[in-house]
Amino acid sequence: MTSGLGVSKPARGRYQPSPPRPYPGRGAVAFDWPYPWNAPKQGINPYTEDAEKELKLTDAQRRRQRWLEVTADQERDRDSQLSILAEQRRSEGKVQLVLGALMAQPDFIRSPLLARISAIRKSKKGNGEKLSRNYILRTVKTILARVEKMQDKQLTFGLQLVARRERLDDLLRLPELDKRAVKLLATFTAAHFETLLEQQSTRHLSGDTTLDQILRVYVSLGTEAERFNVTPPCWHSLNPYLRRRGEPPYDKIPGAVARMCCANWWFTNLWALRCRWREELLRAAGLVRKQDSAYISADALTHFREQRRRTREFLKAFELTNEDGFSIDLEDAYYAGPSNPRHRRIEMMTTVKGMQDIAEMRGDCAVWCTITTPSRFHATMIDGRLNPKWATKTVRDSNDYLVNRFFASVRKKLNRQGLRWYGIRVAEPHHDGTVHWHMMVFCRPDDRDDIVSILQEFAIRDDRAELGDDITPRFKTELITAEKGSPISYIATYIGKNLDAEPLRKANKDTGEPPVDHESGKSMADTVEHALGWASLHRVHQFQFFGIPSRQVYRELRRLATQLDRQGIDAKKTQRLSDKAMDDVMNAADAGCIATYILKQGGVLTPRNDHIVHTAYLQAEKPNDYGELGIQIFGVWSPMLGEASRICTHPDTWTLKRKRKPASGAAARQGVDVEGGGAAAAPWTRGNNCPPEQEPTNEGEAIATTAPSENLDFERMSAKERRQLLRQIRQSSAEDKSSMVKAHIDRVPPPVVDQKLMKLLTIEGIEYETGARALLRGSKLITGDRTLSLTPAGELVEQEPQEYCQGERCCAPLREVDLHYGDVGLCICCTEKLWGPEEMERRQLEAHQIADELRRKGHGLLLNRLKKVIMKES
Structure with missing residues (x-):
């Protein structure tokens, strides 16, 4: 569009699209289909187009084609069978690996799982081998992994460290030990802590011992005890890193230290640790469940039943006796209370x-x-x-x-x-x-x-x-x-x-x-x-x-009411206690009405300090095994009335004693000469293990010996004759050798001897020329029945004479272990042949217990020192 001036102006609006050009007649019409290949194909005319002719095969070619098809099928079957066999071999190898790992487990885990595998193999469905293989590869493999994780959790780094450092290897296999082995391990552990106590006392306790130094010794022992996965006694109240507020109770340190040096205390804790450790391994193995043994394993249930049986036997074997001589059965007292x-x-x-x-x-x-x-x-x-x-x-x-x-x-x-x-x-x-x-x-x-x-x-x-x-x-x-x-x-x-x-x-x-x-x-x-x-x-x-008052006070009040009833004090006629509030609480407890008892005590949700009646405690008169004066129940009292309201409900002091079973018949008289004033009687067996003691020979009395004969028949000589001949040969050779040495010493100038050694030699009656030179050279000096030697520090010590076994066909020298555990004059091997290995284990255990008792008495002085320091500082 043009204006009057001849300038064109842009037209606004939409232009009409131009029509499509005519189809030239070549190629596909693109605008009829989305894509060219979407257009329909041209149909086939059988009259105008030639069909493909089928190729005809000869007979030889048909036979070859059939042979190839059969061969291909056989090859496929063979490959399938080979793959199955290979998979079976791989699975068998895995099964053997899992079974090998299972056999390495302790018996209490291995035996139940092997029994379960055997039961699966004997399945009546006919596929027991397959089921057992799947069970081993899936379930048993998972069980072993779980057991290993639980074992790693129990075997802490501290436990492994102390076991290897102190050579306490039994700690690493604690779940497999029985009671005898745990007792022996507890004895070794207590000895280790006694040694540690000596070291820490020497290190920290000086002349003027302070409470902080004593506490430092306790913390050192407690830290070592924690490595055993055992909580030390009074640990949360005495450990400065765990105590929240206030001063530590220093008076508990001696008893806590004595416990950590006691074999009985360690046996109790190690046995409990062993049982829980063993139970957790069984839980990890899936042996604590509804299908096997609910709540607790069969092994732990057996130990619990045995413990209850031993408790019943203990209750039947003991009785309680008071100061007046009155006795009651411990079993009756046990079952009369809340137990x-x-x-x-x-x-x-x-x-x-x-x-x-x-x-x-x-x-x-x-x-x-x-x-x-x-x-x-x-x-x-x-x-x-x-x-x-x-x-x-x-x-x-x-x-x-x-x-x-x-x-x-x-x-x-x-x-x-x-x-x-x-x-x-x-x-x-x-x-x-x-x-x-x-x-x-x-x-x-x-x-x-x-x-x-x-x-x-x-x-x-x-x-x-x-x-x-x-x-x-x-x-x-x-x-x-x-x-x-x-x-x-x-x-x-x-x-x-x-x-x-x-x-x-x-x-x-x-x-x-x-x-x-x-x-x-x-x-x-x-x-x-x-x-x-x-x-x-x-x-x-x-x-x-x-949220309710103490039930221990309820029991003590019922005990007090019973005692007052025995004295003839009737609650209906008179007030039995001086305080009306205490008397009302006691009457409610005596009636057995818990609701009234709660109301008289102040009601529910009342703080314990606001209750009317409390339990009264008293310090024991006799110390326990660890030197502590424990706390025992005295009776009841009211804090509102003060100490004057204390009422005793336990007036008697009972002592635990074993029951005496009266003996009757010939069994009570065997082996004891009652008429002879207690002298040893004739043994009632053919062997007597306790012969009468023989009187020693007088001093200076020589043992008569016979000169050895020139023609000796060693085959017909007894063991005693051989030992006597050997003693004579040694004595004669020693005399000849001493004479030669004396002749040689006479030609050697005397060495320089200090005044201390000269004084010791003078006291022992040893000549300077003959004895001093031999001792200074490191030799042993035999004077009569004594053997003397000189230590590197210059101290004169006496050595015990060597003894030899008197057993038949045995002349072995008696060592220290033979003197401790063997019979008199016998080595440990001959003693074990005579009594058996169980008797030797019992003797070893008793010897360790005696040694532990001696060590505990030795440390009593140290513990008394700790107590004196604590009392002085307090």
């Missing part, structure tokens, strides 16, 4: 009933909670398979998690928010031994949601991702209502199956059978022993009440 499972169960049920009455009185609600540890603590799943999430955690680790991490965190947050609760917690095992809790919580209805929310928060805090939306595997809660039942009905089953099997043997009204434990699949009555053994082995506190 009796039946009495303990009744007391706990009574306590729960009292808490239930208090809750109803206060209008509190009851909540039942179940808390389980994360999956990393569980070694085995419920179906018996190994848990792949297990992180080599022990039973103690799971218990410490619930006590120190879960429960401690819950208490701190509840205290910060001012929420109050009381109740009971029950610790029981899963089928693989892992700890889980059941809690009966009483609280105000308004606080219930907050308390449950806090419990849930800390229960699922660790490893939250593994739970997902369902948290019931870790935390369950249920509000107890009247329609569901009472709190005591909830807790009754758990108290029974973890303590006393008597009420669980009754058949259920609905099923007609005894109740079954869902963890083990067995009767609850049959699993009580497993639960008790589990708690004893792993030191798990099964029952714990919180």
Whole structure:
């Protein structure tokens, strides 16, 4: 468009596209299809196009083609068979490697797994070899890896260091040792600590010993004890790095040091460490589970039964005697108190009933909670398979998690928010031994949601991702209502199956059978022993009440009420105690009403310091084996009234004595001449191991000897005649040699001798010319029946004369070990032939115990010195 001036202006708007050009007739029409190859192909006309002719084969070619096809099939079959054989050979090699590693394991792990492999091989399905091969390559290989990890966890660097440094190799294989070997190891360990005590005392304790120096010696011993995976006594209160506040209790140091130098204390700790170590290896091997042995291994259960049997025998063999001579059986006293499972169960049920009455009185609600540890603590799943999430955690680790991490965190947050609760917690095992809790919580209805929310928060805090939306595997809660039942009905089953099997043997009204434990699949009555053994082995506190007054005071008040009833003081007619508040608490305890007892003591959720009655303690009069005056229960008292309110509930001092069994008949008179005043009687066997002592010969009396004959028949000579002839030859040769030496010494000028040696020689009566030169040359000087020698320090020492074995066909010189463990005049080999190896082991153990007792007495002076320093500083 042009304007009037002839200038063109741009047109605004859309231009119309130009039409397509005409098709030239060559190539594909691109705009009809997206791509050229999308166009349809031209059809085939059979009349205009020639079809491909099929090639015809000759007979020879057909036969060759068939032969090639058959050969190819055979080659494929052969390759398949060869690959199968190669895979079998490779798997057999792997199987042998796994079996070789299994055979290197201790017997308590190797034997159960080999028995399981043998049972799989004998399977009736016909494929036992294949199943056993798969079991070895999959399960056994995994088990060995888990066992190795657990072994590495138990074999700490400190334990390996002290075992190699002190040559205590048995520490490295502690789970395989029996009690005799552990006792011997404990003796060596105590000797090592006594040596360490001497070294540290010489290093740190000077003339003016201070308390810090004594504490430094204790810390050195305690650090060494920690390398044995054993917690030293009073470690958390005396260790300056662990003590939180206040001055350390220095008066506990002598007893703690004495314990670490005692073989009995080390045996107790090493045996407990051995049992827990062994049990954790069995858990790692999958031998503690529902399918084999629930809660505890069969090996540990056997030891627990044996320990209970020995405890019963001990109780039957001893009695208690007071100052008046009155005696009672120790077994009766043991089963009359809380040690009796039946009495303990009744007391706990009574306590729960009292808490239930208090809750109803206060209008509190009851909540039942179940808390389980994360999956990393569980070694085995419920179906018996190994848990792949297990992180080599022990039973103690799971218990410490619930006590120190879960429960401690819950208490701190509840205290910060001012929420109050009381109740009971029950610790029981899963089928693989892992700890889980059941809690009966009483609280105000308004606080219930907050308390449950806090419990849930800390229960699922660790490893939250593994739970997902369902948290019931870790935390369950249920509000107890009247329609569901009472709190005591909830807790009754758990108290029974973890303590006393008597009420669980009754058949259920609905099923007609005894109740079954869902963890083990067995009767609850049959699993009580497993639960008790589990708690004893792993030191798990099964029952714990919180928020209520002390039950020990409850027991002491019931004891006091019984004593007053025996004195004829009637509670209905008169007030038995001078203080009305104390008398009311005692009457409530005497009636057996826990609810009234709690109210009279101040109620639930009352601090212990505000309770009316407390337990009174007294320092013991006699020291224990470690020189400590322990603390024992004296009775009851009220802090509000002071020391004047102390009442004794244990007036008698009982002494433990072995029962005397009266002997009767001929058995009581064998080997003892009663009429002869206790003299030795004729032995009742053909051999007498204790012959009468022979009187020694008078001093200067010579032993009559005969000159050796010229024609001696050594074949017909007895052992005694041979020893006598050898003694004569040695004596004659020594005399000839001494005369020659004396003639030679006379021609040698005398050496220079200091005044100290001259004085010693004069005291011993040794001539200067003959004796001094020989001693200075390092020779031994024989004077009569004494053998003298000179040490490099210039000290004159006497050596014991050499003795020889008097056994038949044995003239071996008696060494120090023969004098310690052998019979009189016999070497250790002849003694072992006479009595057997078991008797020698017993003698060695007794000798080590005697040596330990002597060392302990020797260190008594040092411990007394420590006590005197402590008392002086205090």
